[in-house]
Amino acid sequence: MLTVNENYLKLPGSYLFSEIAKRVSAFKAENPDKSVIPLSIGDTTRPLSPTVIAAMHKAVDEMGQLGSYRGYGPEQGYAFLRETIRDKAYKPLGVDIAVDEIFISDGAKSDCGNIGDIFGKDNVVAICDPVYPVYVDTNAMAGRAGDYDGTRWTDLLYLPCNEANGFMPELPVRTPDIIYLCFPNNPTGASATKPQLKLWVDYALKNGAVILFDAAYEAYISEDNIPHSIYEIEGARECAIEFRSFSKTAGFTGTRCAYTVVPMDLKFGGVQINKLWNRRQCTKFNGVPYVIQRAAEAVYTEQGMRETREIIDYYMNNARVIRSGLKNAGLTVYGGINSPYIWVKTPDGADSWGFFDRLLKEAGVAVTPGAGFGPEGEGFIRLTGFGDAEQTKQAVERVIKVIK
Ligand code: MLT
Numbered sequence: 518m519l520t521v522n523e524n525y526l527k528l529p530g531s532y533l534f535s536e537i538a539k540r541v542s543a544f545k546a547e548n549p550d551k552s553v554i555p556l557s558i559g560d561t562t563r564p565l566s567p568t569v570i571a572a573m574h575k576a577v578d579e580m581g582q583l584g585s586y587r588g589y590g591p592e593q594g595y596a597f598l599r600e601t602i603r604d605k606a607y608k609p610l611g612v613d614i615a616v617d618e619i620f621i622s623d624g625a626k627s628d629c630g631n632i633g634d635i636f637g638k639d640n641v642v643a644i645c646d647p648v649y650p651v652y653v654d655t656n657a658m659a660g661r662a663g664d665y666d667g668t669r670w671t672d673l674l675y676l677p678c679n680e681a682n683g684f685m686p687e688l689p690v691r692t693p694d695i696i697y698l699c700f701p702n703n704p705t706g707a708s709a710t711k712p713q714l715k716l717w718v719d720y721a722l723k724n725g726a727v728i729l730f731d732a733a734y735e736a737y738i739s740e741d742n743i744p745h746s747i748y749e750i751e752g753a754r755e756c757a758i759e760f761r762s763f764s765k766t767a768g769f770t771g772t773r774c775a776y777t778v779v780p781m782d783l784k785f786g787g788v789q790i791n792k793l794w795n796r797r798q799c800t801k802f803n804g805v806p807y808v809i810q811r812a813a814e815a816v817y818t819e820q821g822m823r824e825t826r827e828i829i830d831y832y833m834n835n836a837r838v839i840r841s842g843l844k845n846a847g848l849t850v851y852g853g854i855n856s857p858y859i860w861v862k863t864p865d866g867a868d869s870w871g872f873f874d875r876l877l878k879e880a881g882v883a884v885t886p887g888a889g890f891g892p893e894g895e896g897f898i899r900l901t902g903f904g905d906a907e908q909t910k911q912a913v914e915r916v917i918k919v920i921k
Contacts, residue, residue: 522658524657524658524659524660524662525658527657527662527664527665528654528657528658528665529665529667532650532654533650533885533889533890534557534558534885536889537557537558537873537883537885537886537889538558540873540874540877541553541555541557541877541883544877544878551881552881553877553881553882553883554881554882554883554904554908554909554911554912554915555883555904556839556882556883556884556900556901556904556909556912557883557884557885557901558885558901559703559765559857559858559901559903560770560901560903561764561765561768561769561770561828561832561903562903562904562905563768563828563831563832564768565767565768565769565772565812566767566768566816566821566824566825566827566828567824568815568816568818568820568821568824569767569768569812569815569816569821569824570812571815572811572812572814572815572821573808573809573811573812573815575811576807576808576811576812577808579807580807580808587807589803589804590803590804590805590806590807590810591804592798592799592802592803592804593617593619593620593621593795593798593799593804594619594620594621594622594776594804594805594810595621595807595810596616597810597811597814598621598810598811598813598814599616599617599619599621599776600616601814601817602614602619602776602817603615603616603619605817606761606817607746607748610744610745610746610748610749611749612746612748612749614748614778614780615781617781617791618778618779618780618781618791619776619777619778620776620777620778620779620794620795620798621774621775621776621804621805621810621813622774622775622776622777622798622802622805623773623774623775623802623805624762624764624773624774624775625731625733625760625761625762625764625775625777626651627775628760628775628777629649629651629652629655629697629729629731629760630651630654630655631655631797631801632729632758632777632794633655633656633659633661634797634801635790635793635794635797636694636695636727638659638660638661639661640661640693640694640695641672641674641691641692641693641694641695642656642661642662642672642673642674642693642694642695642696642697643673643674643675643676643689643693643695643696643697644656644673644674644675644676644697644891645675645676645678645686645697645698645699645702645891646675646676646677646678646890646891646892646893646894647678647704647705647887647890647891647893647894647897648697648699648704648890648891649699649703649704649731649890650889650890652697652729653670653673653891656670656673657670661673668892669892674689674691674693675891675892675893676689677893678702678705678707678893679893680851680862683707684702684705684707684851684860685707685709685713686698688716688717688720692724692726693724693726694725694726694727695726695727695729696717696721696726696727696728696729697728697729697731698714698717698728698729698730698731698747699730699731699732699733699734700714700730700731700732700734700743701734701735701737701738701743701855701856702734702852702856702858703731703733703734703856703858704858704860704885704887704890704894704899705851705852705858705860706851706852706853706854706855706856706857706858706859706860707851707852707856707860708738708740708743708854708855708856709743709744710742710743710744711742711744711749711750714744714747714749714750714753715750715751718747718750718751718752718753718756718757719752721756721757722752722755722756725785726756727756727757727758727783727785727790728747728753728756728757728758729757729758729760730747730753730757730758730759730760731760732745732746732747732759732760732761733760733761733762733764733765733775734765734855734856734857734858735761735766736765736766736825736829737765737829737832737833737855737856737857738855739833739854739855740854740855743855746759747759748778748780754780754782754783755780755782755783755784756783757780757783758777758778758779758780758783758790758794759777759778760775760776760777761775761776761777761778762774762775762776763775763813763816765857765903766816766825766829767813767816767821767825767828768828769809769812769813772809772812773805773809774805774809774810774812774813777794779791779794831906832857832902832903833857833902834902834906835857835902835903835904835906835909836852836853836854836856836857836858836859836902837853838906838909838910838913839853839859839900839902839909839912839913840852840853840854840859842910842913842914842917843859843861843900843913843916843917846916846917846920846921847864847920848861848862848864848920849861849862850862853902857901857902857903858899858900858901858902859899859900859901859902860887860897860898860899861897861898861899861900862896862897863887863896863897863898864920866896867896868888868895868896869886869887869888869889869894869895869896869897869898870886870888870889872886872898873885873886873898875919876898876916876919879919880912880915880916880918880919881915882912882915882916884898884899884900885898885899885900885901886898887899900912
């Protein structure tokens with residue numbers, strides 16, 4: 518008889534953002550006259566930029582013509598996009614990445630989850646706490662997390678990120694094999710300086726570990742001393758894989774395009790990791806649509822970059838509105854400077870889900886409960902700057918009214 522992957526049965530409840538969506542839908546169904554402002558999932562709301570749209574239209578027309586029609590594309594992505602990323606995303610940082618180290622994909626979420634395919638089941642995995650739940654859940658699905666004890670997974674190595682350490686993980690005593698880092702951080706909004714990242718790169722090199730570096734929010738960095746890529750750190754090519762995305766950078770959450778960098782210098786036990794990822798992608802992935810890759814390429818044109826900057830500024834202005842509004846109202850807030858996320862301490866020690874429910878019911882504002890990102894997230898909520906500007910202002914006013 519068929520057996521299922523029992524690791525799935527160990528997963529608690531549903532995926533965090535599905536659970537929130539369920540609660541918000543139930544509330545709306547019971548209260549059809551009440552409006553709910555969504556500041557929960559980090560989903561973009563501004564339309565794609567005119568330059569991106571023009572590139573998509575052109576590519577659609579090409580697909581309708583004999584001679585320019587394209588079937589299957591390269592699984593790793595078209596050369597035009599990989600070369601553009603090399604030249605426009607990395608060269609300006611002083612980072613040399615070769616085209617065959619760049620893999621175009623349909624999302625950083627998918628890549629962060631799928632990358633586990635190429636690593637052995639017995640590796641010890643370290644994750645920050647709180648953390649983007651995809652790292653945890655996908656390792657649980659792969660059997661690397663052990664059992665869920667109601668709060669934590671027995672085999673995961675938790676790196677607490679809290680007010681005491683400035684939301685910066687400390688080097689663990691027990692040595693992990695796989696280390697997930699995300700900076701600027703989702704959910705806390707914390708960012709890491711070069712010396713802070715250097716500590717991790719040196720640690721990974723010394724211990725033969727791989728760093729899986731999620732840089733999905735690098736476009737939101739506003740301070741000069743914050744690196745945009747882990748490859749700005751010496752030695753990172755030998756220990757790190759970097760995930761980047763057009764989702765938050767250019768509003769591609771619905772359009773789907775991202776990329777992962779796997780340097781040729783990354784080798785464990787004599788095995789070149791780039792080869793394994795290439796093998797995995799060729800077998801299980803058929804590439805991102807041509808039209809979408811042309812749209813992504815357009816993000817890097819001069820006009821595309823200007824328009825993209827305007828969209829990012831719009832979201833970061835929302836982040837400022839949330840940050841300053843809640844701070845002035847007496848709440849303790851973090852993030853929102855190099856990140857579109859604002860990490861807010863709940864008032865009077867309220868628990869995350871309780872405060873989430875209260876804000877939903879009394880303020881008509883949907884946030885993300887910090888506890889959904891891990892035990893250290895308890896006592897916090899996360900708000901996103903990705904909403905509509907007017908609604909964001911209203912949401913802040915509504916929250917302040919409830920807590921006053
Ligand atoms: C989030 O809200 O944490 C993210 O938007 C979810 C995602 O990118 O998958």
